[in-house]
Amino acid sequence: xxxxxxxxxxxxxxxxxxxxxxxxxxxxxxxxxxxxxxxxxxxxxxxxxxxxxxxxxxxxxxxxxxxxxxxxxxxxxxxxxxxxxxxxxxxxxxxxxxxxxxxxxxxxxxxxxxxxxxxxxxxxxxxxxxxxxxxxxxxxxxxxxxxxxxxxxxxxxxxxxxxxxxxxxxxxxxxxxxxxxxxxxxxxxxxxxxxxxxxxxxxxxxxxxxxxxxxxxxxxxxxxxxxxxxxxxxxxxxxxxxxxxxxxxxxxxxxxxxxxxxxxxxxxxxxxxxxxxxxxxxxxxxxxxxxxxxxxxxxxxxxxxxxxxxxxxxxxxxxxxxxxxxxxxxxxxxxxxxxxxxxxxxxxxxxxxxxxxxxxxxxxxxxxxxxxxxxxxxxxxxxxxxxxxxxxxxxxxxxxxxxxxxxxxxxxxxxxxxxxxxxxxxxxxxxx
Amino acid sequence: xxxxxxxxxxxxxxxxxxxxxxxxxxxxxxxxxxxxxxxxxxxxxxxxxxxxxxxxxxxxxxxxxxxxxxxxxxxxxxxxxxxxxxxxxxxxxxxxxxxxxxxxxxxxxxxxxxxxxxxxxxxxxxxxxxxxxxxxxxxxxxxxxxxxxxxxxxxxxxxxxxxxxxxxxxxxxxxxxxxxxxxxxxxxxxxxxxxxxxxxxxxxxxxxxxxxxxxxxxxxxxxxxxxxxxxxxxxxxxxxxxxxxxxxxxxxxxxxxxxxxxxxxxxxxxxxxxxxxxxxxxxxxxxxxxxxxxxxxxxxxxxxxxxxxxxxxxxxxxxxxxxxxxxxxxxxxxxxxxxxxxxxxxxxxxxxxxxxxxxxxxxxxxxxxxxxxxxxxxxxxxxxxxxxxxxxxxxxxxxxxxxxxxxxxxxxxxxxxxxxxxxxxxxxxxxx
Numbered sequence: 001x002x003x004x005x006x007x008x009x010x011x012x013x014x015x016x017x018x019x020x021x022x023x024x025x026x027x028x029x030x031x032x033x034x035x036x037x038x039x040x041x042x043x044x045x046x047x048x049x050x051x052x053x054x055x056x057x058x059x060x061x062x063x064x065x066x067x068x069x070x071x072x073x074x075x076x077x078x079x080x081x082x083x084x085x086x087x088x089x090x091x092x093x094x095x096x097x098x099x100x101x102x103x104x105x106x107x108x109x110x111x112x113x114x115x116x117x118x119x120x121x122x123x124x125x126x127x128x129x130x131x132x133x134x135x136x137x138x139x140x141x142x143x144x145x146x147x148x149x150x151x152x153x154x155x156x157x158x159x160x161x162x163x164x165x166x167x168x169x170x171x172x173x174x175x176x177x178x179x180x181x182x183x184x185x186x187x188x189x190x191x192x193x194x195x196x197x198x199x200x201x202x203x204x205x206x207x208x209x210x211x212x213x214x215x216x217x218x219x220x221x222x223x224x225x226x227x228x229x230x231x232x233x234x235x236x237x238x239x240x241x242x243x244x245x246x247x248x249x250x251x252x253x254x255x256x257x258x259x260x261x262x263x264x265x266x267x268x269x270x271x272x273x274x275x276x277x278x279x280x281x282x283x284x285x286x287x288x289x290x291x292x293x294x295x296x297x298x299x300x301x302x303x304x305x306x307x308x309x310x311x312x313x314x315x316x317x318x319x320x321x322x323x324x325x326x327x328x329x330x331x332x333x334x335x336x337x338x339x340x341x342x343x344x345x346x347x348x349x350x351x352x353x354x355x356x357x358x359x360x361x362x363x364x365x366x367x368x369x370x371x372x373x374x375x376x377x378x379x380x381x382x383x384x385x386x387x388x389x390x391x392x393x394x395x396x397x398x399x400x401x402x403x404x405x406x407x408x409x410x411x412x413x414x415x416x417x418x419x420x421x422x423x424x425x426x427x428x429x430x431x432x
Numbered sequence: 433x434x435x436x437x438x439x440x441x442x443x444x445x446x447x448x449x450x451x452x453x454x455x456x457x458x459x460x461x462x463x464x465x466x467x468x469x470x471x472x473x474x475x476x477x478x479x480x481x482x483x484x485x486x487x488x489x490x491x492x493x494x495x496x497x498x499x500x501x502x503x504x505x506x507x508x509x510x511x512x513x514x515x516x517x518x519x520x521x522x523x524x525x526x527x528x529x530x531x532x533x534x535x536x537x538x539x540x541x542x543x544x545x546x547x548x549x550x551x552x553x554x555x556x557x558x559x560x561x562x563x564x565x566x567x568x569x570x571x572x573x574x575x576x577x578x579x580x581x582x583x584x585x586x587x588x589x590x591x592x593x594x595x596x597x598x599x600x601x602x603x604x605x606x607x608x609x610x611x612x613x614x615x616x617x618x619x620x621x622x623x624x625x626x627x628x629x630x631x632x633x634x635x636x637x638x639x640x641x642x643x644x645x646x647x648x649x650x651x652x653x654x655x656x657x658x659x660x661x662x663x664x665x666x667x668x669x670x671x672x673x674x675x676x677x678x679x680x681x682x683x684x685x686x687x688x689x690x691x692x693x694x695x696x697x698x699x700x701x702x703x704x705x706x707x708x709x710x711x712x713x714x715x716x717x718x719x720x721x722x723x724x725x726x727x728x729x730x731x732x733x734x735x736x737x738x739x740x741x742x743x744x745x746x747x748x749x750x751x752x753x754x755x756x757x758x759x760x761x762x763x764x765x766x767x768x769x770x771x772x773x774x775x776x777x778x779x780x781x782x783x784x785x786x787x788x789x790x791x792x793x794x795x796x797x798x799x800x801x802x803x804x805x806x807x808x809x810x811x812x813x814x815x816x817x818x819x820x821x822x823x824x825x826x827x828x829x830x831x832x833x834x835x836x837x838x839x840x841x842x843x844x845x846x847x848x849x850x851x852x853x854x855x856x857x858x859x860x861x862x863x864x
Contacts, residue, residue, distance in 0.1 A: 030485040032476025033659070039490075044464025051464040054497060056490040058471075065486060072504065138842070189590055196463070207520055208560040227493070228521050229460055230601070240461065293753075299739025300732035303753045307731025310807050312755075318763070320755035321725075321735045327750045327793060359758060375742050385554075403555055405580060408742055410603060 018189045020046050021077035022409035023069055025085035025094055026168060038173055040085045047184060048146040050191035058332050059334055061085060066097045074161050077183065080178075086151035086169030094165055095154075102158055109137045116150050141165075148175050148204060150286055153380075155180075162188070191338045192242055195249035197257060198229075199237040201267040202276055202421045203432075204324035206227055206230045209237075213263050216256075224252050232410065233417035234276065266430045269421075276417060277305040278280045280424050284365075287427060292361030293319040294353040296344065297371035298415045302378040305416055322353075332356045345382050347390075347399055354392035354399075365426065367390035367419050371402070373411045389419045391426040398426050448791035450621045451486045452478050453509035455501055457517035457526055459492040470605055482623035483511060483616060493517060498529045506593050511617065513609075516600030518583035520562045526597055527586075531570035536589055537780060539570050544584050547577050573597075580607050587616075594620070624674065624778045627681035629689060630661075631669040633699040634708055634853045635864075638662045641669075646693050648688075656684050664842060665849035666708070696861045699852075708852050709737040715859050716747035716797075723855065724793030725751035726764055726785040728776065729803035729819055730847045737848055754785075764788045777802050778813050779822075779831055786824035786831075797858065798824035799851050803834070805843045817843055821851045823858040830858050 019292055022039045029036050038058045046053050059065040066085075073080040085094030097108050113135035120127050134150045137143055144153030144164075149172040156163040165179050166173045185191075201209060206228050210217070215224055223243060229236040237260070241252040261268065270279040284291060293302050303319040306312050322328040325344050329336050334352040342348040350370045358366025371387025378384035385404035390397055402418055404411045425431070455473045461468050472490050478485050487508055491497040498517075505512040513736050517526030545567035551558050566582045569575055576585030576596075581604035588595040596613050598605045617623075638660055642649070649658055655675060661668040671688055673681040678741060693700065702711040716723060725734050735751040738744050754760040757776050761768050766784040774780040782802045789797025803819025810816035817836035822829055834850055836843045855864070 008546070030473055030475055030488065031479045032474070032485075033661070035467070037467070040464050040467050042464075045464055047463045053464075054492065054494075055501075056462065058488040060486065062486075069487075076757075082821070143469050151658075196465075198465075203556075207560050210521055210562055211560060225523075227459060227523050228519060229465070230519065232601075234605070238465070295735075299744075299748075300727070300751055300753070301739075303727075303732025303755075304736045305845075307733075307753075307755065308841065308844065316755050318755040318759045319732055319751075320763075321732070321739075321743055321751035321753070323735075323739065323750040324793070331752075331792065332748070334839025360763065373739075407580060407603070409740060410580070411689050412736075412740065 018051045018079060018185070018191060019079060020051050020075045020079040021057045021073040022054070023073060023080060023082045024052060024058040024168070025066060025082065026058075027091075027388060029084075031060050032231065038168065038170055040079055041170070041174065042083075045182060046081075046185075047194065047196075049186055050183060051189075052193045052194075061093055063093055063097055063100075066093060067101060067219055070101045074159070075122070078161060078189075080161060080163045080391055081181070082163065082165040083173050086165065086167045088133050088150075092222050094139065095136075098141070098154065098156070098163075098165060100139045102138060102156060104138050104140040106136050107139050109143050111145070112137060112143050112152050115145050115147075115152070119150050123408065144176060144180050146172055146176060147179075148172050153180065155184075157195060193244060193246050193249050194245070195241050195243075195253050197239050197253050198255065198272050198273075199239070199260065199268055199291045200267050200270045200274065200276075200279075201235050201237070201264060202233065202427075204235065204264070204267045206235050209235050209264065213237075213260055216260050216263060220256065221252070224256055233414050246298070266425070269424060271306075276420050276424075278309050280427075281306065281309050281312055281315060281422050283424060283427050285311075289364040289427065290315050290317050290361075291365040291367060291423060292317045292357045292363040293419075294357035294366065294368040295319055295321045296323065296328070296353070297373045298369040298412055298419065299323065299373075301412050302367065302369070302416045302419050303421065317363045320360070321356055325413065332360070345372055345380070345386060345388060347401070349389055350388040350390040351392070351397050351399055354390035354397060358392045364394060365423060368392075368425055369415050369419055371404075371411070371415060373415075374406050374408045387411065387415050387418075389415065389422055391419075391422045393426045398422055400432075435623070450483045450511060450623060452483050452507045452513060453505040454485060455505060455512060455514045456488070456490040456600070457493065457498060457514065458490075459494075459523075459836065461493045461516075461772075470545075470600065470602055473517075473606065474513055474609065477609060478511075478513075478617075480626070480628060480677060481530060481618055482626045483617060483621075485821040493523050493525055493697075495525060495529055495532075498525060499533060502529070502533045503798050506591070510593060510621075512593060512595045513613070514595065514597040515605050518597065518599045520565050520582070527568075527570065530573070530586065530588070530597060531628040534570060534572045534588060536570050536572040538568050539571050541567055541584075543577070543794050544569060544575050547584070548582050551582055553648050565692070576608060576612050578604055580604050584772060585612065585683050587612075593781065595660060619809065621716055625676060625678055625681050626673075627673045627678070627685050627706050629671050629685050630704050630809045631671070631689065631692065631696075631700060632702045632704075632708075632711075633669070633696060634665065634701050634849060635857075636667065636699045638667050641699070645669075645692055648692050651690065653684070656688055661817050665846050667816070698857075701856060705739075707741075708849060710741050710858075711857050712859075713741050713744055713747060715856060717743075719859060721796040721859065722749050722793075722794040723797040724749040724802040725851075726789035726791045726798065727751055727753045727804045728760070728785070728801055730756065730844055730851065731805075733844050734799065734801070735847045737852065749795045752789060752792070762786065764792070775814070777782065777804055777809050777818060777820060779820055782820040782822040783824070783829050786822035786829060788794070790824045796826060799853060799855055800824075801847050801851055803836075803843070803847060805847075806838055806840045819843065819847050819850075821847065821854055823851075824852045825858045830854055 151167040222344040241249040353368035374384035573586035583599040674682040783801035806816035
């Protein structure tokens with residue numbers, strides 16, 4: 001056993017691209033009872049240090065499936081990171097299966113026993129025999145102390161592959177990764193530098209976006225890769241560069257960002273982690289302007305999005321949700337004639353709503369929505385998915401007709417995204 | 433091509449346990465940029481119909497890795513469900529790699545083209561050449577229409593394994609699974625009988641709930657299993673029975689539901705798929721009552737939850753979100769003295785808000801929230817997470833102080849859940 005000196009001090013960097021597989025173990029993951037947030041977090045952390053995750057696999061608490069996954073991982077990856085299956089109960093199999101896979105025994109590790117004993121002592125609890133089993137480890141592993149739990153980390157170096165087995169409890173795994181695994185991998189390998197940027201767009205579909213930038217896309221150098229990441233109402237472009245130095249990859253990506261920006265500038269609301277509501281909030285804050293909403297078919301969702309951002313009270317005055325038609329006139333002051341002549345779902349009504357809510361809340365911008373969210377309430381003239389949105393701004397009113405889907409949830413979401421984008425474009429004085 | 437008759441009409445059930453592998457495809461998953469919620473949802477749905485998920489695998493947009501994953505899946509599972517990699521752009525490879533794997537060509541499917549064309553027509557947009565590519569499919573697949581997006585579903589039956597390829601966009605995948613894949617699998621295989629019921633509770637924590645039902649839990653027969661599924665503000669109890677006949681498993685579970693109900697009845701808002709907002713809506717509808725909201729710290733989220741339910745216009749009158757304090761008096765009519773003496777976050781203010789919004793909207797119930805959502809704005813007296821909620825009802829006002837967390841998102845969510853529960857308890861005349 002090698003509990004003091006890590007063999008990897010003599011490890012040689014093998015190749016430029018270091019690949020990793022993430023193995024998550026546990027029946028509860030396969031049966032859909034809990035979300036595997038560990039694999040996402042590990043992916044993200046490995047990506048940041050330039051280790052390339054090539055596969056993520058989840059198997060249950062089953063000996064054969066685990067052995068099969070270990071074999072497959074060894075063939076695929078330089079680094080195999082395993083989470084889960086380390087509890088003290090009989091259904092947790094990671095430890096015995098790792099011992100079988102590496103063809104070694106399992107022995108008590110005195111340091112590990114001290115660590116488990118200390119963990120229980122600090123909580124005023126006595127050690128049971130089941131707890132003590134946590135300190136028995138495969139003889140080929142390097143013991144890695146887990147300071148925030150009882151299941152130790154186990155590090156193996158076998159046939160040119162490194163393995164780390166960690167508990168499935170997220171904060172225990174994260175501490176082992178942060179304190180031990182990530183620094184260790186950075187020290188062991190000569191890792192490439194990877195740099196990502198996300199360009200976030202709204203108001204244009206994936207294929208139209210792709211048409212606008214196709215010449216640029218074809219001209220991308222091989223070390224910069226582009227991916228389209230569409231979601232409901234938005235499309236993100238991900239630019240990735242690989243190289244030897246941080247300066248080089250950053251320059252490569254930033255250079256391309258400068259080239260693509262003018263082609264689609266009016267659709268770009270921000271970069272990287274920012275959300276549309278956060279971007280709109282920043283614009284309002286920067287310009288010292290305020291906004292209020294009159295939300296009929298969006299039912300409070302635009303207000304929810306805006307107020308999900310800390311500090312939104314600086315620019316969000318408030319909202320009225322006049323769900324029952326009476327309150328479109330009573331509370332908002334839409335003319336009963338307008339409602340009678342054109343209906344609640346009309347250009348005229350939504351314009352009056354936007355103007356009125358702007359005035360009522362003494363705001364610089366007033367946003368209004370009125371439409372048929374569905375699934376019922378459609379007519380031949382105004383089918384489900386017919387939505388009017390308006391933005392009353394200092395120079396007038398911008399108004400837009402949306403023809404959405406038959407799905408209520410999607411319609412509410414798309415109405416909100418479109419209304420926030422109409423607000424963004426109105427403030428920035430952009431046109432469709 | 434077999435676009436009309438599914439080959440599986442002649443498929444034979446092969447064995448009692450039907451196994452599945454879920455394959456998620458996309459670099460963005462491996463790089464940790466987005467959470468793979470699809471695999472969790474699919475796992476859960478397959479579990480419910482008795483199909484056993486034995487592995488979940490994620491690979492990138494890479495031909496070799498995808499082919500390798502397809503081979504491994506075929507060896508492991510009876511059913512292979514694939515999500516992602518179906519966009520119209522060049523980085524999406526699922527379609528060509530499936531064609532290569534099944535050794536067939538790719539051809540235009542006229543029905544699929546009509547579907548894509550219709551999708552764009554309904555949005556008043558023209559089809560681009562890139563859009564048209566969505567309608568070219570591997571000749572060995574059965575085309576499965578995607579009614580809510582442009583990337584079609586593709587069903588293959590090859591060498592005793594069934595394959596379904598679906599878009600990675602969650603709502604598109606869910607619709608294909610619900611409308612086509614799950615009914616199809618149930619019809620094809622002789623699946624074991626599993627029966628689940630969910631008991632949905634609110635207003636009580638997991639350990640208190642567990643104390644109330646522990647004697648019942650210990651008396652459960654071995655063929656009925658209990659799981660606690662806690663989520664933010666709610667705890668679900670899942671009862672599962674396994675057996676040979678539907679009648680037997682249903683009786684086993686229903687019998688236990690009858691026993692547990694009286695122990696925790698006031699916390700139970702519903703069963704199975706119903707959400708708290710839907711349950712509250714049903715109570716309002718049944719009693720012919722209406723509600724209005726005055727949402728300060730919840731910022732429109734309660735309105736959003738209520739209006740996410742179809743038909744909510746029958747009982748939801750509307751809401752005012754007086755985010756800036758001025759509008760708590762101007763629009764809602766809270767007395768300036770109350771605001772000055774007790775502050776916006778106070779029992780007195782929230783009571784006036786609830787009474788006032790009830791009157792303004794001519795509703796039977798008025799709900800109000802006022803609090804410090806955070807992360808900033810706390811004081812020693814009223815730290816972040818201090819929230820008052822009130823329900824003005826025909827016989828008076830119920831009011832409650834919540835002491836929540838330092839996390840804004842969690843605080844908004846818990847405020848809404850607690851307010852809806854206060855409304856539920858007020859209507860049903862239940863007390864804490």
